[in-house]
Amino acid sequence: MMQFFxxxxxxxxxxxxxxxxxxxxxxxxxxxxxxxxxxxALRKLLEAKDAAVRAVVAK
Structure with a gap:
C-alpha cells in the first residue's frame, strides 16, 4: 500500500x-x-490523500 503514497x-x-x-x-x-x-488507518489516509490532491486540481 505504501507505493500509493x-x-x-x-x-x-x-x-x-x-x-x-x-x-x-x-x-x-x-x-x-x-x-x-x-x-x-493507512487505507483511510490514502483516501484522504487522494481527496486532497483532487481538491487541488478541482476547478
Whole structure:
C-alpha cells in the first residue's frame, strides 16, 4: 500500500498536497503495530490523500 503514497512523480504543486500524507503513512508503518486497524488507518489516509490532491486540481 505504501507505493500509493509516493509523490515525487507528481508536479510540484501536487507534491505539496501529497507529501504530508506520505510522511504520516511512513510514521504509521514504522510506529504502529501491524494489525487490521493499522491497515484501515493507512487505507483511510490514502483516501484522504487522494481527496486532497483532487481538491487541488478541482476547478
Amino acid at each position: 509516493t509523490f515525487t512523480h507528481l508536479p510540484e504543486f501536487l507534491q505539496e498536497a501529497s507529501e504530508p500524507f506520505c510522511k504520516l503513512a511512513e510514521f504509521i508503518q514504522v510506529n504502529i503495530p501491524r494489525n487490521p486497524e493499522r491497515t484501515v
